[in-house]
Every structure is written in structure tokens, then in C-alpha cells.
Amino acid sequence: MGRARRARRIAATAAYGGGGLAAAGAALGALGYGVIKAEAALARRVIGTPFDDSPDDNGLYGAGRGEPWEVVVIGDSSAAGMGADHPQETVGAIVANGVAALTGRAVRVTNRAVVGAESSDLERQLANALEDVMRPDVVLVMIGANDVTHRIERTASVRHLEQTVRRIRALGSEVVVGTCPDLGTIEPIRQPLRSLMKRWSRDLAAAQTVAVVEAGGRTVSLGDLLGPEFAASPREMFSRDQFHPSAAGYARAAAALLPSVCAALRVWGADTHDRPPEPRRGEGVGPVAVAAGQAVREAGTEVAPTEIAGSDRGPRGRWAVLLRRRPGPVAPAQGPSTDVTTPRTDDTAPSGSPG
Template identity: 60%
Template sequence: MATAGARKLATTAAYAGSIGAAGLTGVGLGAYGLLRIEAAVARRVVGQPFEGAPEDSGTYGHGPGPTVELLVIGDSTAKGMGADRPTQTVGAIVATAVAAIAGRPVHLTNVAAVGAISTDLGDQVTRALELVDHPQVALIMIGANDVTRSVQRATSTRHLAAAVAALRAVGCEVVVGTCPDLGVIEPVPQPLRFLTRKWSRDLAAAQTVAVIEHGGRTVSLGDLLGHEFEKTPAVMFSKDRFHPSAAGYARAASALIPSVLDALGRTSTDTGRAPDRRRGESIGPVSVAAMRAVRDPGTEVTPTAVGGQDSGHRGRWAMLLRRHREPLPTQVEPPAPDGIAAASGSGQSNRDGEVTEP
């Protein structure tokens, strides 16, 4: 997301299109004027934009065997704006981790662009496939600029779905870091911060459904950095107070690495395990999993099958895993709400944690 995005929040609030129309309906001229004033305040306090982002494309690590081809696609967070050195970007951190665990070199090709929105993904995928014949995995980070520029949610998800489908068609695994929660941006006051949080989460949920339907997997970034940003904004934010710092990118990368490893068939902490309902994990309709993932940053959603079927009467089956590590509760939680079937919970389950549709 570009720094200019924070400066466009006034326009976004006034002309939010389908993403924010429901939230703005009936707020009245007084509330509209308040949003414009708040956005003007945000423009004054957000720092100056960077001239560019570090160039992190290259080969990371050493070892025998063929090189792993990793693509990075998306906006300025995928590009690494706010990082001081190429090794501090999300792509570079993920590539370094994969190289260390796989014992093979990883060649990173980053075609992300500062200011990109979902409609730019098609061109980025075309360019990436021109540069790399047989990519094994692609990491996509997109969505923040779609919110700040009032791109219709249906348009955003359609272009993201097309990008995932194009990559899957050439045998490339896809991991998507969904739209971050713009409500954590410190200079944005309330209630504008509340509205941007709602728009961000709505888009993230829609992205998850679109990605799963086309064979990719998602990791909810949401407000993954929210608590750290609130406690130590000078550490987690870069100097523009809008993009993550090197520490912020490292935190985001830590949530993405297990999913990238699993996509490559490499062993991680969660490889091969069934969902654990004590952690709120489950198998159920993707629409329900998407909403739960939005509320729980660091959560991975992947397509799965139940009883040999990819879909049930409520749509595509998906598995929700909480990749981030937190202490388990002392008591087992009740069956998961919202109609999602928890492994070992409601519905019939097999030994792999899959549940059959009621």
C-alpha cells in the first residue's frame, strides 16, 4: 500500500462505492464532513513517502538440488516499501527460511509494484511467467490500495481469482496474504479508522473465498501487527508511519512461512495434523472459514475435501488452521459457532479430522 493511500482516505470515505456504501448510508452530511476533517488530519501527520523500495530479487541460500522458484506479486508491502535493505522484505525473509529448511537455494522473482491494486495482478502474473518458466510457489499480497482507492470488492476479487487461476494452471502453488487491517494505521482517527477496518476485513474475507475456490490458500494478516503497533509504533512502523518497518515485515513473514513450506511439500510444525478444536480450528464451508479467519490474524485457510467431495451444499470445503502459537485453553471450547464444523466436534469425523456434511 502506498503512502498516498493514507492521504486518500477522505475520498474513500466519501466515495467508497460498494465496499463502504452500506457503512456510509444514512450517516448524514454532518458525519460526512467529520470524515473529511479526520482524513485531512491524517494527511498532515502521515510522514513523507519513500522514493522506492529495496530490490530483493535474487538467489537466497545454498545447497544441492534444483533451485526453488518463488514469485512475489502484489503491492508495496509485497515490494517491501519501508524496509531499509533487500534482506528485510517479506519475500527475502520467506526465501531465506525456505532455503534453510529445504537445504536448497531459492530464487526470488519480485514483480510487485508500489501502488498496485488487484486489477494490476494480471500484468504482474504475465510478467512473472515470462521471467520464470516453472515457478513452484507464488506469494501474493494485495488489497490495501483497493480499499483506499474505493475499488469495488467484486472487481478486486475477480482479478485476484484470475491471477490465482493463471498461476495454478502452470502448476504453481499460491499463498495469498489477505488485505491487512487499515484500522491499525495510527494517524487515522475515529470513526474513519473504524470504517477502514470494516472495509479491510470485508475485502479480506471475500479474497479468501475467491482464492480457495481457485485452488490457492490464504493467510489472514488482518491486525496481526496491531498490538505491536499500538505498543511500539516507532519500532513496527517505518518512518512514513504507514508502511511496516523491517520488524513489522519480519512479523508478517513469520505468519506466511509455514504456509509457503506446506505449499512446497516441506515439513512445518503443522504438517499433516488435523484441525484442533481447542485452538478454534475446523473444517467447514469456505464462506464461514473466511469470516473466522478475518477475526483471527495468522490463520491459514486451505481447500480440502470431505468424504471425497470438494464441495457441500454450502459451497467449497475449507480447513482453518491457526498457524500462530498461543497457549491452549484449560478447557475445551464448545462446538464452533456460525455453522462451521469443528474437527472432533459436531458432524461425523474421520481419523484425519475431516467432517461429513450433516
């Protein structure tokens, strides 16, 4: 079964509350599981002693006229910034500074991510954030690694994420999800665990994309974004626990997420999400499961809902647009929209469109 079909099946089972795929992720047999368990114990010894602290990046970034953009961050240790030494080094802070610089408008970050969190913790984190921010402009989610390492049933993980995204969209807020990173790139993890972690994490990332797009959100594939850099410069890219990213690693992840956050806020100039995809750059429109399978193969790829001929669904599920964003001229700042804007299938551009 290909990754697109697996992703579609996992997401569909999650949507209907089933659990029949639990055995698929554990179909290694007793002997195989014993090997994996031994390799996991070895990886923990190699990685060293973890730590619980992460910098407090809650607060105001940048300056300018008007009310600050409200950005909520939820998720696991990558969203919390575990491994960074200073608040300015977290993904949330780097994204906030980027949005502030592009728009000339301050950004307030409310970070409720928790080290060690799984997808089942997202709804609680969101509820905690909404006690302080009634309607965020955008919610940034980074989740999935602990679901894989804790061997959480993928359908359950995806169901929790989808429910959280639907609640965010019901608020009228935008949502950007950084999908599960490729855990097969972590050097201290040895074979055969490393290959299995690669497959499990990529399958989860693809299923997350299907579920998030179905719920009206957009995803950015983190995939093996840090793999080559970790291999070439482990001391620079790893934090002191030899597992979580350092400030340089978080900067790399934030650079992949920033264009999609800006596009969600309609402040990314010519590369806003209503531009048509460019086939020469590997972009296009198709079934969401197919787009999800393609996205996990190239880190930094965005997948978002779209329509074809006025319809948001085809015979193989919801239509999705796959984009590989690039910087462009900055458009005047304006409030975020609650509507899902789609690339046009004709040659007519709206007045004022970036084209």
C-alpha cells in the same frame, strides 16, 4: 448481515461479474462521506511524506544441492518491501531465507510487486514475472490495502484476485495470499474513519479468502497482526513515513506467512497441510465463508480448500480447512504438488504420512 454472509455475497457477485454491491460500501450519505474525506486528509498530513523506493530483493537466497525453489512475489507496497532499508528485510527475502534454511536448498526470488498497486494490477505483475520464471513453485501475493484506501469496488477487487489465482493454479504452481491487513490498527487514522477502515478491510479480507479458496489457493490472514506492536513500539515498527512497516514489521508478517509457504511446498514436517485440524486449537473444516469470517479475527490463520467424504462442496459452498500452523520436524525436501491435498475424514493415514 454477518461477515461470513457478506464475504460469500461479495465473492459470488465477483465471480458472476456483477457490481450491485458498490453502493453498500458507500452507504454513508453525503454528510458521512464529507467527514470521512476530511479525516483522510488529516491522516495524510499526520503520516507525512511518502516515498517511492523499496529495496531490490530479487535474487538467490541460501545454498544447497538441486535446482533452487522458484518463488514469485506480487502485490502492493507490502510485497515490494516499501519501508525496509535492505533487501534482506523484505517479506519475500525473509520467507526465502526461511525456506532455504528448512530445506537446505536455495531459493530464487522474483519480485514484481509495485508500490501503490491495486488488485487490478496483479495479472500484469504475474505476466511480467512469467517472462523470467515459466513455472514458479509458489507465488506469494500481498494485496488489498490500496483497494480499500482508494475505495475500489470490492467485487472488482476480488474478481481480479480470483482470476490471478486461477491462472497461477493453471500453471501447476501453488499460491499463498496474505489478505488485506486491518487498516483500523493504523494509529494516525482517526475516528470515524478508523472504524470504517477496520470494517472495510476486514470485509475485503474475508471476501478475498472465499474467492482464493474457490480458485484453489490458500490464504493467510494478516489482520491486526501488527496492531499491538505498532501501538507499543511505533518507532521500531513503523518506517520513516510513519505508515508502512519497518524491517521489524515485515519480519512479523513474514513469520505468519512462512509456515503456509512451506506447507505449500510440502516442507513443513508434521504440520503439512494434510494433517487433520485440531479442534482444541480452534481449527476445523466447514464452509469457506464461515472459515473466512473466523480467519479475519485472528491474524496468522490459514484457510485452504479441502474435501469431506470425497466432495469439495456442501450446501453452503466450498469446504475449507482452517489451520493455525506451528513449527514441526522438517520433512525431506521434495517437489511441490499440483494436487489439492485434503485432511482425511477417517482414521486411515497414507504410508509415509506425518500423521
